[in-house]
Amino acid sequence: MSDAFNPENFKLELTVTPKDLADLLRITPQALHKFLKEHDIDTKVGNTRFHKIRPHQVRKIIEIRGLSYPNMVIDLHNVKGGVGKSTCTHALATRAAAWGAKVLMVDLDQQANLTSSFGIHGHPNQFPTILDIHKGMFKGREVQIRDAILELNDNLHLIPSNLGMANIDTIMSMDSELNVGAFFDLMFGTLRNEYDFIFFDSPPALSKLTTAAHLYSDLILMPVEPDKFSIDGLELNFETIFRLKQRFGTESETKIFINKYDARPKIDFLIASELAKTDYAENMCESAVRYASGLKAAIAEGKCVWNADKKNPALEDLNSLFLEISGLDEKWNSKAETVDETTRPTSSEAGRAEEASL
Ligand SMILES: Nc1ncnc2c1ncn2[C@@H]1O[C@H](COP(=O)(O)OP(=O)(O)OP(=O)(O)O)[C@@H](O)[C@H]1O
Numbered sequence: 373m374s375d376a377f378n379p380e381n382f383k384l385e386l387t388v389t390p391k392d393l394a395d396l397l398r399i400t401p402q403a404l405h406k407f408l409k410e411h412d413i414d415t416k417v418g419n420t421r422f423h424k425i426r427p428h429q430v431r432k433i434i435e436i437r438g439l440s441y442p443n444m445v446i447d448l449h450n451v452k453g454g455v456g457k458s459t460c461t462h463a464l465a466t467r468a469a470a471w472g473a474k475v476l477m478v479d480l481d482q483q484a485n486l487t488s489s490f491g492i493h494g495h496p497n498q499f500p501t502i503l504d505i506h507k508g509m510f511k512g513r514e515v516q517i518r519d520a521i522l523e524l525n526d527n528l529h530l531i532p533s534n535l536g537m538a539n540i541d542t543i544m545s546m547d548s549e550l551n552v553g554a555f556f557d558l559m560f561g562t563l564r565n566e567y568d569f570i571f572f573d574s575p576p577a578l579s580k581l582t583t584a585a586h587l588y589s590d591l592i593l594m595p596v597e598p599d600k601f602s603i604d605g606l607e608l609n610f611e612t613i614f615r616l617k618q619r620f621g622t623e624s625e626t627k628i629f630i631n632k633y634d635a636r637p638k639i640d641f642l643i644a645s646e647l648a649k650t651d652y653a654e655n656m657c658e659s660a661v662r663y664a665s666g667l668k669a670a671i672a673e674g675k676c677v678w679n680a681d682k683k684n685p686a687l688e689d690l691n692s693l694f695l696e697i698s699g700l701d702e703k704w705n706s707k708a709e710t711v712d713e714t715t716r717p718t719s720s721e722a723g724r725a726e727e728a729s730l
């Protein structure tokens with residue numbers, strides 16, 4: 373554990389509402405309420421009439437229902453800068469953790485925007501990064517991957533970055549023995565199986581490090597802005613991924629989503645339609661993330677986007693995007709059909725709506 377990070381002073385509460393969970397499980401809030409009572413899961417917030425479901429409680433519910441989380445590595449990447457890689461890594465990873473998943477975020481960018489989006493600011497040598505783990509030494513001490521993990525809360529962990537990461541590619545290039553295809557495999561080892569999701573926030577570059585992240589990932593997730601330059605840049609991204617697949621025979625998937633979408637100017641709509649007609653159409657996510665100033669403000673202030681402004685319209689989009697890319701919605705519902713009929717809503721339960729108490 374890093375000296376620069378004190379978990380005692382760091383509070384990050386992630387929750388979902390009963391309505392969110394009931395919707396995801398395709399049951400009524402009343403049926404969920406009954407299930408919570410039967411299994412003695414107390415979701416009340418103090419003495420109020422409000423309920424919040426904490427990550428360990430979501431996880432317990434999921435496990436009781438015989439459901440599970442995927443084991444998935446997701447690399448947020450685009451050579452183009454400023455398209456929303458760090459913002460969306462922050463939002464998707466925190467949402468995954470709120471849904472009870474065990475999540476590791478890895479900041480690969482020397483700009484350390486993902487790290488600072490949690491209000492953590494470190495100068496070089498303050499805490500170990502992926503580069504220090506690669507070197508195996510930090511401040512004269514031997515270090516391993518676990519020494520670099522900051523536990524933001526029980527479900528959400530972060531390997532931070534700082535400006536010191538600037539020369540990681542030079543150092544990787546100097547190592548003639550380095551096998552870029554096995555870089556993260558060797559570094560992470562069995563750690564991969566301890567998390568349901570690992571998210572890489574990649575820098576806007578094509579380098580040895582971004583190649584290593586591509587090769588370790590199940591999904592390369594590419595935000596694009598609805599402008600012509602972003603779309604032109606897709607060709608370069610896809611060509612690189614295609615070559616890597618050929619060279620290393622990897623099976624990863626690539627998906628694109630539109631970020632900072634604004635339905636008001638016609639041009640955004642036209643560009644989104646244009647994209648749907650290109651060769652990349654089959655890689656397009658159904659979910660797009662709206663432009664929302666609240667998102668920008670939360671990230672700049674180092675606040676969790678899900679807690680900063682609950683009315684932020686982009687949150688709904690980010691939740692849909694998370695469910696789409698993780699396949700969680702599909703996974704939990706195809707199994708739920710056969711698992712627990714006792715919590716399925718009956719027509720009389722569905723009629724007795726008591727939304728206020730949930
Ligand atoms: N949906 C959105 N609505 C409003 N602002 C957004 C949205 N997504 C990202 N931003 C803002 O856009 C800017 C760039 O976002 P971000 O840093 O996430 O991009 P990036 O792709 O990680 O950049 P880089 O390539 O430099 O790493 C930030 O100010 C961020 O807050």
Ligand SMILES: [Mg+2]
Pocket residue numbers: 457458459481485486573574575
């Ligand atoms: Mg970034």
